[in-house]
Amino acid sequence: MVISINNLVKRYGDLVALDHLSLEVQEGEILGLLGPNGSGKTTAINCILSLLKYDKGEIRVFDRPMAPDAYDIKRNIGVVMQNVAVFNELTVQENINYFCGLYVPEKEKRKQYVEEAIDFVGLGEFRKFYPKKLSGGLLRRLNIACGIAHHPKLIILDEPTVAVDPQSRNNILEGIERLNREGATVVYTSHYMEEVEQICSRVVILDKGRIIANGNKEELKNMISLGERITVETSVLSTGLLSALKNMPGVETAEYDGKQLVIKSAKGKNTLENTLDFLKKENIAYGRIYSEMPTLNDVFLQLTGTELRD
């Protein structure tokens, strides 16, 4: 077991940030910690890292109790903080070298690690740049390089893609998958469900400091009653026809905004064929039509009643 959290409680005054949280992270997995802002993701991470005091519970990392002076454990953890944490007075290379040097005292080995980290995040041509000269995306990459240069066995990434352009985001996500393939266990927190869906082998959904769902993507989607979602582009749909659609077998909800008709069907029901038959029968002109399986956002919405990014 890489991380084991048992019955963790953290309070800020009257606010319960973590409410009897219990969680295990297995070796080799990419665990997504998903939840809206304020759900307790970062607090949980900071407790795992022994930065924050907690009121109750036990945290073990690599099967040993985690503490601020557990240096053998810390040596094998790489952390990419939510905010960029680099020194503006050091260049890209110097920043990575400095943080890597706090884990790896051997100069030659460190030099190799720093080069690998620079290549990993693609900052080779920016190695002599100061952070102030880097764009937001490049800064995030530097932040990641500083966190992973020392080849940790456990990598914790706390919303590493906030305010990052799509291209940089893809680079970061691909990099995380590569690190995992190379043997690192990854804990990835985000409130972007697409990212979590893309890279995580298991997802834990947190809300108000509690775990409300825990499993792989399919398991989570099976937790909800929702099936496929059909979207039809059409500009002609009367209220009567909409009511008829709603009464079709397997349809949970049907909504029309004057341009798009969105039908959510019950789990296990194939509504697409019935919908197409209905449109043809009623001679309704339509443009594009597509069907999607439920997303983690749908899972979150159904479990908590709120949107993930609310």
Next chain:
Amino acid sequence: MFAHIFTNRLKCLVRNPITLFWTLIFPIVLGCFFNLSLRNVYGDETFSPIPVAVVNNETYQKDAAFQTALKSVSEGKDKIFTLTIATKEKAESLLADSKVAGILNDGTTIGMTVNHSDFNQSILQSFLDSYLQTSSAVSSIMSQNPAAYQKMAENLKDQTDYTKNVPIGNASPNGALTYFYTLIAMACLYGCFWGMQEVTDIQADMSQQAARINLVPVHKLKIFFSSLTAAFVINFSEILIFLAFLRYVLNVDFGPRTGFVILTSLVGCITGLSFGSFISAIVKSGEGLKTGICLAFTMTGCVLSGMMSQDILYTVRQNAPIIEFLNPVNLLTDSFYSLYYFTSLSRYWLNIGLLCAFIILFCTVTYLIIRRRKYASL
């Protein structure tokens, strides 16, 4: 590990232009301004003979005793007056042009004429009073008891001093030095900005960099000590550069005890660093407030130490002498002052001892706060 943290920290600090400006460039610029404004005021405090005109008329020519008295104070190495024997018109013309401080023997009686009252005029008045009193006493004795004259003449020759002059030092007085010493003290205390930065960069609840530093497998206090050493090296180097600038460019005199001057600067730097660390550790608000507190404390200390006016220092000394001992800027200024003026080092060691007490206080409180390695909130 120490070398790794130390060198990287040194790079960080050296590349911080704002703090470098306040801790090195600003004191140098201020020193230049002080030099421009104070050199003329305190340029030469060694005593210069006072130019005096004496009217050369019948009264003067007949009064041999007066002539002898004037001669005795206007000749030799330690002369008090530079005499110009002139006609009454010429003497008045010299006085009107301020080329003489006054006119002795205005033509009828032995008296003096001045056109304003100042330090030189007071000396002139004092000399004249003394002469008139003595000559009056001699005249009185001779008229009433001529036999006693011989005895009095012997007594006059055989005057005994019942007080003894003991020199407190060999340095020549220079009022401008105190201003420069205050400036050095200020520069030392500005080391607080370096100390403040070090605590900000080690406390996880104060900066992102510090949060990351708290996750590494190195003891927090080891990192802090290594970083603080780098800050000290920079701060002390700045002070040495500043001292060299004052000594060799602005010709500020520190006396012959160079080793002690450097020791004082070293203690000053440690005081500044520990003070900055202390403020940063106890004030949980933003960097702006911490900087404001450090600046306000240092500048208040400078003002109370006489940086703006020596009268303020005098007022503090008269009315609230305890403040002198509670003000690190004053303790540093007074240390430099003691080294320059006094042969004895007792006053100097008292100041250094008090500064060390401050350092111990600041370091202890800082340690008690930053030794904590888990936080209630981030």
